[in-house]
Amino acid sequence: MDCLISRDLLLGLCLLTQIRGTLCVTETELLDHLFGNNYNRKARPLKDASKNVTVSIELEIKEFQGLDEQAGILLFTGFFEAIWFDEFLQWNTTEYPIDYIALPADQIWLPDFGIANSADSFYQRTFVRDYWVHVDHTGSLRWYAGSTLKTTCSLSVSKFPFDKQTCIIVLENTVYAAAAVDIIPMGRTPFNLLSSDINGLWKIVGYHVTKKFFPNDGYIWPRLIFTLHMERLPAYYLWSILLPCVLLTILTSSIYWLPLESGERISLGITVMLSYFLTLLVLDGYLPVTSLDQPLLGTLVNTMMALATFAVTTSIILSYVLNNYSGRLSPSSRAFFFGFLARVVCMRHCVPKTEELKYNDRDHDVADVTREIRTQKSHSDIEEIRNHLRTIIQRYEDSDSEKAIAEEWKAATRILDCLFFWVNLLVILVSFVFLYVNTA
Numbered sequence: 350m351d352c353l354i355s356r357d358l359l360l361g362l363c364l365l366t367q368i369r370g371t372l373c374v375t376e377t378e379l380l381d382h383l384f385g386n387n388y389n390r391k392a393r394p395l396k397d398a399s400k401n402v403t404v405s406i407e408l409e410i411k412e413f414q415g416l417d418e419q420a421g422i423l424l425f426t427g428f429f430e431a432i433w434f435d436e437f438l439q440w441n442t443t444e445y446p447i448d449y450i451a452l453p454a455d456q457i458w459l460p461d462f463g464i465a466n467s468a469d470s471f472y473q474r475t476f477v478r479d480y481w482v483h484v485d486h487t488g489s490l491r492w493y494a495g496s497t498l499k500t501t502c503s504l505s506v507s508k509f510p511f512d513k514q515t516c517i518i519v520l521e522n523t524v525y526a527a528a529a530v531d532i533i534p535m536g537r538t539p540f541n542l543l544s545s546d547i548n549g550l551w552k553i554v555g556y557h558v559t560k561k562f563f564p565n566d567g568y569i570w571p572r573l574i575f576t577l578h579m580e581r582l583p584a585y586y587l588w589s590i591l592l593p594c595v596l597l598t599i600l601t602s603s604i605y606w607l608p609l610e611s612g613e614r615i616s617l618g619i620t621v622m623l624s625y626f627l628t629l630l631v632l633d634g635y636l637p638v639t640s641l642d643q644p645l646l647g648t649l650v651n652t653m654m655a656l657a658t659f660a661v662t663t664s665i666i667l668s669y670v671l672n673n674y675s676g677r678l679s680p681s682s683r684a685f686f687f688g689f690l691a692r693v694v695c696m697r698h699c700v701p702k703t704e705e706l707k708y709n710d711r712d713h714d715v716a717d718v719t720r721e722i723r724t725q726k727s728h729s730d731i732e733e734i735r736n737h738l739r740t741i742i743q744r745y746e747d748s749d750s751e752k753a754i755a756e757e758w759k760a761a762t763r764i765l766d767c768l769f770f771w772v773n774l775l776v777i778l779v780s781f782v783f784l785y786v787n788t789a
């Protein structure tokens with residue numbers, strides 16, 4: 350009902366205006382007027398073909414879907430706004446009182462720019478299929494089209510997770526050189542961002558557009574480069590990678606405090622090594638697969654793994670030495686271990702006391718004993734007792750010297766352990782300082 354009434358009303362109005370001398374036109378009539386006189390969508394919309402069509406372009410990033418670091422792809426929902434003049438799509442608003450019309454993009458001439466570094470397809474078909482063009486009576490055309498776009502972005506991750514990345518979106522013409530169709534950044538804001546972070550893992554710190562020309566095939570071609578500067582928000586990675594790494598370094602250092610004789614030391618070392626390997630795997634999940642540059646954090650984890658390997662290897666070697674060497678240390682190595690090394694690593698309390706053997710005057714002792722016995726027993730008995738006593742003393746002496754030798758070896762390994770511990774600590778400290786200085 351409403352519809353009928355309003356149509357009658359419109360007809361009435363139209364008749365009224367016609368009586369007053371103005372035209373009442375429908376959009377169909379305007380379209381017939383525009384496309385009737387040989388509009389050819391294959392030809393550039395210029396009355397003078399020696400000129401160029403200047404297309405102003407603005408890129409609007411509505412939403413970041415993410416940055417696929419492993420593949421090196423920036424994923425975003427982007428809209429392009431392109432404005433140009435079509436000299437054949439103008440009309441006189443006195444004759445056709447319509448301000449603007451909308452036309453399907455595939456009905457008119459379109460500029461041919463595409464995304465040169467697209468990870469998807471160069472030319473976005475959906476732009477043409479799904480979006481219409483706003484046509485103003487002055488001949489100014491505005492084409493606003495967008496979709497989810499993917500562009501390649503080469504990342505340099507040596508400073509991960511404190512890295513800054515620069516991604517570019519490059520627009521180029523496919524068929525028209527700059528002299529025929531030029532693309533220029535639009536007005537003062539050719540690049541618009543609706544949000545400044547991606548996934549909570551990146552922050553946009555800057556963006557700008559540059560216009561360039563490049564020669565190819567004897568023509569000069571236009572190129573628009575939209576540049577995005579991003580900074581990684583490191584908190585997540587500090588929690589998931591760096592903190593476990595720091596905790597594991599404490600475990601690596603504590604390996605040296607376990608007694609060599611217990612097998613626990615080796616199994617702890619291997620567990621720590623595997624944990625580092627796991628950390629490395631987790632880290633690899635965030636990084637591009639490339640041999641060109643490696644993150645310093647990865648180098649740090651590798652260094653820590655090497656330290657754990659070193660701890661395990663030295664434990665095995667030292668326990669082998671402890672179990673298989675029974676001779677005395679040579680005086681020069683005694684001097685090296687107990688004189689020099691013990692002082693260096695502050696382990697002087699470990700140095701075994703170098704007591705001389707106690708039974709030097711055993712002949713005298715035995716003589717004393719025998720003198721007392723002599724008064725009571727016969728000579729042969731006394732000689733027998735004397736021999737027995739000598740054997741006993743010999744046994745004691747042997748066992749004491751064995752113990753002393755074992756103590757000596759043990760002390761030497763303990764001092765070496767201590768040295769390794771300090772070296773380990775030093776390497777850890779230097780590694781972290783190096784990482785800090787070179788990334789943060």
Ligand SMILES: *[C@@H]1O[C@H](CO)[C@@H](O)[C@H](O)[C@H]1NC(C)=O
Nearest residue numbers: 439440441442443444445487
């Ligand atoms: C538009 O048409 C009217 C009437 O035909 C004419 O007087 C006017 O000059 C035209 N305007 C332009 C800009 O051509």
Ligand SMILES: *[C@@H]1O[C@H](CO)[C@@H](O)[C@H](O)[C@H]1NC(C)=O
Nearest residue numbers: 400401402403527528529531
């Ligand atoms: C395109 O035309 C405009 C206006 O005529 C001119 O200023 C510009 O230099 C031309 N661009 C190229 C690339 O020739």
